[in-house]
Amino acid sequence: MKKEHIPNLFEIRSAKLKELADGYETQKKFAEKAGLDPTVVSRMLYPVDKPNRRNIGEKAAREIEAALNLPIGWLDNQDPKEPSNVSYAGPYIPGKKYPVLSSVQAGAWSEAIEAYTLDEISEWLESDAHIQGNAFWLKVEGESMTAPAGISVPEGSFVLFDTGRDPVNGSLVIAKLVDDNEATFKKLIIDTGKKYLKALNPAWPPMIPINGNCKIIGVGVETKMRLI
Structure with a gap:
């Protein structure tokens, strides 16, 4: 009976490295992301019996994991033999952070982008959304945008608003009423050339007509x- 080959640590690391490299368009792009020379990566992926194969040592393994934001020891773990529906999606790429404002601060935002010092903002949330202008998050208060069906934005949700995006019919927008210091979050309705602000909650008051009495600050994206 042929003895089953048990991979050693270097073989396991090489197999795991190949798993990572296969997730990139080219081996060169993977090497750049991992902070390695492409020729070094190529040698690390050589078959066991190929001359000039380069083993992945302890220092190299930890540096690769750090470069790709992987847990320490990830390259050392052999995949389980049972099939898995989980696959590596690539390294985590952090998005840009935007300030979380109150409705009052958002209202001030409509007057001047920096009507207050951004250093005073205590909470910033991340997003990888494509933003066309300046942007900020708003924590939703109240139940006016909670709907029984379709799009619903319940109280406590955070909404990211893009101040450079043009609002269209159906956009969820934040607007500043002339006679109110706070900003309001509503759905924009455009009907036969006329504009209205409408709550998603059907139990809320009728639509508010826009007739020069408010300014749309941003579009929810x-x-x-x-x-918790």
Whole structure:
């Protein structure tokens, strides 16, 4: 009976490295992301019996993991033999952070982008959304945008607003009423050339006509909810 080959640590690391490299368009692009020379990566991926194969030592393994934001020891772990529906999606790429404002601060934002010192903002949330202007997050208060069906933005949700995006019919927008210091979050309705602000909650008051009495500050592009 042929004895089953048990991979050693270097073989495991090489197999895991190949798993990572296969997720990139080219081996060169993977090498750049991992902070390695492409020729070094190529030698690390050589078959076991090929001359000039380069083993992945302890220092190199930890440096590769650090460069790709992987847990320490990830390259050392052999995949389980059971099939898995989980695959490596690539290294985590952090998005840009935007300030979380109150409705009052958002109202001030409509008057001047920096009507207050950004250093005073205590909370910033991340997003990889494509932003066309300046942007900020607003934590939703109240139930006016909670809907029984379709799009619903319940109280406690965070909404990211893009101040450079043009609002269209159906956009969820934040607007500043002339006679109110606070900004309001509503759905924009454009009907036969006339504009209105409407709550998503059908139990809320009728639509508010826009007739020069408010300014749209930004268009909602993303929502997120924190559970803890």
